[in-house]
Amino acid sequence: YVIKTVKFKEKIPISKHLIELKNRFLFVAAVVAFFFGVCFYFFEILRLWLQDPLPKQFIDLTFITPTEPFFTAMKVSLMGSIFISMPLILYHIWFFIAPGLKVKEKKLTAMFVGFGTLFFLCGGIFCYFLVLPLGLKFLLVYGSKWWRMQVTIGFYFSFVVKLVLAFAFAFQTPLLMVLMTKFGVVNTVKMRMYRKWAFLGCFGVAAILTPPDVITQLLLAGPLYLLYEFGVVVSTFFEDPKNR
Numbered sequence: 001y002v003i004k005t006v007k008f009k010e011k012i013p014i015s016k017h018l019i020e021l022k023n024r025f026l027f028v029a030a031v032v033a034f035f036f037g038v039c040f041y042f043f044e045i046l047r048l049w050l051q052d053p054l055p056k057q058f059i060d061l062t063f064i065t066p067t068e069p070f071f072t073a074m075k076v077s078l079m080g081s082i083f084i085s086m087p088l089i090l091y092h093i094w095f096f097i098a099p100g101l102k103v104k105e106k107k108l109t110a111m112f113v114g115f116g117t118l119f120f121l122c123g124g125i126f127c128y129f130l131v132l133p134l135g136l137k138f139l140l141v142y143g144s145k146w147w148r149m150q151v152t153i154g155f156y157f158s159f160v161v162k163l164v165l166a167f168a169f170a171f172q173t174p175l176l177m178v179l180m181t182k183f184g185v186v187n188t189v190k191m192r193m194y195r196k197w198a199f200l201g202c203f204g205v206a207a208i209l210t211p212p213d214v215i216t217q218l219l220l221a222g223p224l225y226l227l228y229e230f231g232v233v234v235s236t237f238f239e240d241p242k243n244r
Helices: 014-041 043-051 068-100 103-143 153-170 173-182 188-193 195-209 214-238
Strands: none
Touching (some): 014 043, 014 068, 043 068, 043 153, 068 103, 068 153, 153 195, 173 214, 195 214
């Protein structure tokens, strides 16, 4: 299946660009559908992998409606297929917009796409291997001192997916800061000046993105502030001296 890239230098009607966009969208949708089938077929492996952060004494999950297991498997398979297909999605986005960019803009965009993917993966890995085990252990063990815990499969898998995605997107902070600096929206002088507000803002973002418990909020707010400081340092290399 070949998709022809339209060159922006050519004088062509907008319809050709729309046809290219449609073809790329259909191709990506077909790949996502394929990986959805693969994830659904191997859902048992995926399920065990997502349940691994659970403390061993809470390994048994329950369901309260007949449709909950099936729709949970569908939701998890869909998220898994999108995650697996993300490099291909970024590839087609890049090749659609690249012909309309200058050489310098192409290099900058390619760098942001590459580092954006890397930070996205780092955020998800950080959440899965550190935040989820610590957060779940604290929440479940603390509550089990007084009550008998019953965690439904729908709640648990939604909780895991949302938390991993929250960390993955939160790790894009340095890239957003570099972009704002590059386009003159803000400069590094102001970033350093408003450090204390950024520190408070990290806790505000953590409170919105994570469940209402102190442990997971601290585990997100801490790295988020470190990423802010990292973003300030990196932004100095991309900042226009005139904007300082």
